[in-house]
Amino acid sequence: MERAAVTARTSPESARDIPEATVARLPVYLRALTTLSEQGIGTCSSEELAVAAGVNSAKLRKDLSYLGSYGTRGVGYDVDYLRYQIAREIGVTQDWPVVIVGIGNLGQALANYSGFRSRGFRVVALLDADPARRDEVVAGLEVGPFDDLERIVREHSVAIGVIATPALAAQDVADRMVACGITSILNFAPIVLNVPDQVDVRKVDLSIELQILAYHEQRKGATA
Amino acid sequence: MERAAVTARTSPESARDIPEATVARLPVYLRALTTLSEQGIGTCSSEELAVAAGVNSAKLRKDLSYLGSYGTRGVGYDVDYLRYQIAREIGVTQDWPVVIVGIGNLGQALANYSGFRSRGFRVVALLDADPARRDEVVAGLEVGPFDDLERIVREHSVAIGVIATPALAAQDVADRMVACGITSILNFAPIVLNVPDQVDVRKVDLSIELQILAYHEQRKGATA
């Protein structure tokens, strides 16, 4: 498979601009490939992978083409090879340290979520401002005071923070995270965070998702 | 999510085709308006509301224009009036009954999430296939057997189901939900669900969100 090296352009590798929409789908492909691999499937066509990932095959091929030419015409894709290439592109071949702030119901659920560890993320600390939660052990980690944030980030070179606090505390937590040098935030609090441009924020909002479903549900009822 | 143009004609109001991107932002505006209202603010301009919602004001005005003309030129929007109009459009002026299946860490967190009740959703049942979880009381509700699904859906006219099970069980749960008449599913399991076209599915995937952050994080490091 030295062919890949031939098609490489000016930059050594992986420095092309990948569209945001494609980036959002790469993890889906990665998961589908992992499933296929676990089923002992060594090769798959773009059509098979597209079905497994829930997209259309043309889109899949175009997405993969941004990474390079990792398939073989007339044959398809080598499952493990493609899986590695996507993982490398996303950056989950090594582990990313993650800190979770706010260890309520949701924070505990996140801490216990096995999908993180198996997908390139390692929870290095659980922090909570509430002294009542201090020293509880969740998922094998002691819950520490929020003020430990700076030390944790420094010692573990944490770049990614997860906010699972109530809405009122979220902005303060975000500010502190940014001050400590965290540059990517996953926010579960139902509030719009204000952060500098160079910091990436992704929001997961449960009630918004339900409201979107409710809108469509309402329209279904109207036509019936 | 392709929403077919079902009834594009003949409707008094609020039946216009609202773009999917706009629908996804309406709940954000709704939340921002609620916050403003709680602060005692009676009127706001598109610029103020846009800042509170984290979008640009031209986009906000365009979004609102799909609903109708609810503002006053030279003045702005009446906060409570606009809030009601958006709530009505989304369909959260009445309560939607919701059933949650899979009462592990995440399911419990969801059951306890107060944002549901306050935003037009009412959790009517918690179900789990595991007998060990049976009869536990979570958020004031007894955890019932998964086989109760059909009865619950019928008795409460449930249209929206939440799946918080492990990946392996999720497709079976979805199939059963569809068979019972549920037409909107919020899926937290890391798997692509296969459902009929008329059923809406929204996916919340924690590790995918983190992987997207990791991709950008990796690129930041590469340039620095």
Next chain:
DNA sequence: CTCGGTTTGTTCTCGCGTTCACAAACTCCT
């Protein structure tokens, strides 16, 4: 009543993302 200042609703343009369709490239069979 009129005029200046303000803010909405809408039109227009541009860029991104999706999809189609097909040439290029590979395998297998004869």
Next chain:
DNA sequence: AGGAGTTTGTGAACGCGAGAACAAACCGAG
């Protein structure tokens, strides 16, 4: 070796959403 059958990678067309810009509409002062 050559041709038939597959499947990838990509150029081109198309549609949707974002943002800029402006006319229409409203308020208040004089």
